[in-house]
Amino acid sequence: xxxxxxxxxxxALLLSAxxxxxKATVAAMNYDISxxxxxQAVASIFGDSRDLADFERRLNDPQSQxxxxxxxxxxxxxxxRVIEVTEGQTHLIVIQAVLGQDMFQDVATIEVExxxxxxxxxxxxxxxYLYGRNYIYEPVYVSTPILxxxxxxxxxxxxxxxxxxNYYPTYYSPWEPYPIYRYRNNIHVHINTxxxxxxxxxxxSSRSVRLLNDVRGNSYERQNPQNSFSSRNANTxxxxxLxxxxxxxxxxxxxxxxxxxxxxxxxxxxxxxxxxxxxxxxYNTTSARPVSSSRDVNSSSSRSTNxxxxxxxxxxxxxSSRSSSSRSSxxxxxxxxxxxxRIERATSSSRSSSxxxxxSxSSSRSSSSMSSGRSSSSSSMGASSSSRGSGGxSSSRSxSSSR
Numbered sequence: 182x183x184x185x186x187x188x189x190x191x192x193a194l195l196l197s198a199x200x201x202x203x204k205a206t207v208a209a210m211n212y213d214i215s216x217x218x219x220x221q222a223v224a225s226i227f228g229d230s231r232d233l234a235d236f237e238r239r240l241n242d243p244q245s246q247x248x249x250x251x252x253x254x255x256x257x258x259x260x261x262r263v264i265e266v267t268e269g270q271t272h273l274i275v276i277q278a279v280l281g282q283d284m285f286q287d288v289a290t291i292e293v294e295x296x297x298x299x300x301x302x303x304x305x306x307x308x309x310y311l312y313g314r315n316y317i318y319e320p321v322y323v324s325t326p327i328l329x330x331x332x333x334x335x336x337x338x339x340x341x342x343x344x345x346x347n348y349y350p351t352y353y354s355p356w357e358p359y360p361i362y363r364y365r366n367n368i369h370v371h372i373n374t375x376x377x378x379x380x381x382x383x384x385x386s387s388r389s390v391r392l393l394n395d396v397r398g399n400s401y402e403r404q405n406p407q408n409s410f411s412s413r414n415a416n417t418x419x420x421x422x423l424x425x426x427x428x429x430x431x432x433x434x435x436x437x438x439x440x441x442x443x444x445x446x447x448x449x450x451x452x453x454x455x456x457x458x459x460x461x462x463x464y465n466t467t468s469a470r471p472v473s474s475s476r477d478v479n480s481s482s483s484r485s486t487n488x489x490x491x492x493x494x495x496x497x498x499x500x501s502s503r504s505s506s507s508r509s510s511x512x513x514x515x516x517x518x519x520x521x522x523r524i525e526r527a528t529s530s531s532r533s534s535s536x537x538x539x540x541s542x543s544s545s546r547s548s549s550s551m552s553s554g555r556s557s558s559s560s561s562m563g564a565s566s567s568s569r570g571s572g573g574x575s576s577s578r579s580x581s582s583s584r
Contacts, residue, residue: 212361213413215312215420217249220289223276224305224320225373227291231327233274233340237263240276241353245371249364250288252401253280257355261288262342266392270295272332272339273392278401282346285398292389293332301329302385310402313410313419317384321377380421 223240226247230236240247240261250259259278262285266273274291288311292304307316331337344350359367384390402409410419417423 213410213420213423214250214252214408215307215316215410215423216361217251217358217364218247218288219368219372220305220307220312220316220318221320221378222247222368222372223289223291224303224318224378225371225376227274227303227305227328228320228322228326228376229373232331233263233265233328236274236328237261237342237344238350238352241350243352243354243356246356246359246364247368247371249358249361250278251358252278252286253284256357258358260344260349260353260355262344264341264396265339266396267339268388268392270333271386271388271392273386273389274340275393275396275398277398279344279346280400284346284400286401287393287398290389290393292384292386293329294386294389295333304381304385306384307420310399310409313414313417313422315382315384316419316421317381319379319381321379323373323375 226239226245227236230239239245240263246258248258248261250261251257252259259280262277262279264275264277266275272293274293276288276290277285278288280286287308289308290306292306293301295301303320305318305320307313309316358364411417414423417426
């Protein structure tokens with residue numbers, strides 16, 4: 182017995198371990214390296230910065246934690262340094278992850294350019310290796326960033342970060358990366374929703390592409406050539422398309438879950454309600470038919486006496502449906518009232534037959550009442566009731582067919 186229990190416990194532990202490993206594998210496949218740095222958040226803090234030194238500080242603030250990148254896999258978020266290259270009216274700001282001694286990896290670039298009409302154009306471009314080709318956002322700031330006035334000052338000098346591996350500013354302290362779902366939930370707090378972030382598929386500045394070749398850093402890319410965005414996400418051009426595919430798959434899953442839980446059809450119609458409605462209609466139609474064997478004699482006789490008292494002698498049969506003595510008196514006087522009652526029912530039957538096309542509901546009620554009257558009269562009147570039943574049979578069938 183002990184051996185049997187031990188075997189069961191071992192099997193349960195093995196199955197739980199296998200299930201946990203499968204869940205972990207599935208969850209890992211839902212994430213991408215590019216999920217660890219939101220470029221809309223980068224564009225937002227760029228517009229709020231006083232200068233590029235302040236921008237670099239905001240990128241690496243341990244309180245804000247704008248970045249969640251850990252490319253060198255040392256279980257600490259990589260420090261992001263900022264360097265700038267200028268030429269004419271073009272400012273290229275490069276964001277690089279510090280991975281080791283003289284090891285840097287481009288993460289994104291900010292390309293700021295003033296055209297001939299003195300209009301400033303800004304594009305935040307994700308690195309192709311991390312984000313795919315032409316993953317670009319154009320921020321439309323609600324107010325003009327202070328940086329724009331600084332860039333075209335008379336004595337402006339391009340910014341170049343002085344920090345490197347194991348030599349960081351005093352405000353910086355490394356932190357461990359968060360799970361992706363937590364980073365996604367928290368990063369939106371640091372995005373200025375007053376601005377607009379417009380996705381673009383083309384780079385505006387050809388000069389920035391040339392300037393980037395002078396300061397490019399691709400240490401991680403050279404060490405992991407098989408881990409590019411196109412390799413990680415087959416048949417997906419860039420991060421924007423990846424997000425669209427994710428949203429569409431989530432909406433499909435949500436629709437499928439709602440359709441299963443609500444019991445509705447694929448077209449969203451209330452099929453369950455229609456079934457209930459048809460069921461109620463069939464029940465009402467069936468219950469309107471004169472099936473005396475499935476009903477109580479008292480209820481049928483009460484309906485018949487009510488109908489007869491309404492049409493023949495309302496002053497003498499007002500309470501006949503509820504007292505047995507009244508029913509017996511009604512049976513004793515049925516011989517005197519049989520002829521007028523028969524004439525009245527025949528008249529009702531003829532009216533229901535003549536008005537069948539114009540008022541089918543009234544015909545159904547009259548036929549149902551006559552059928553009940555015949556069912557009650559047959560128990561007390563003998564041969565005379567059978568003749569009346571045969572005379573009104575066509576009316577009962579017409580009422581059933583009308584329903």
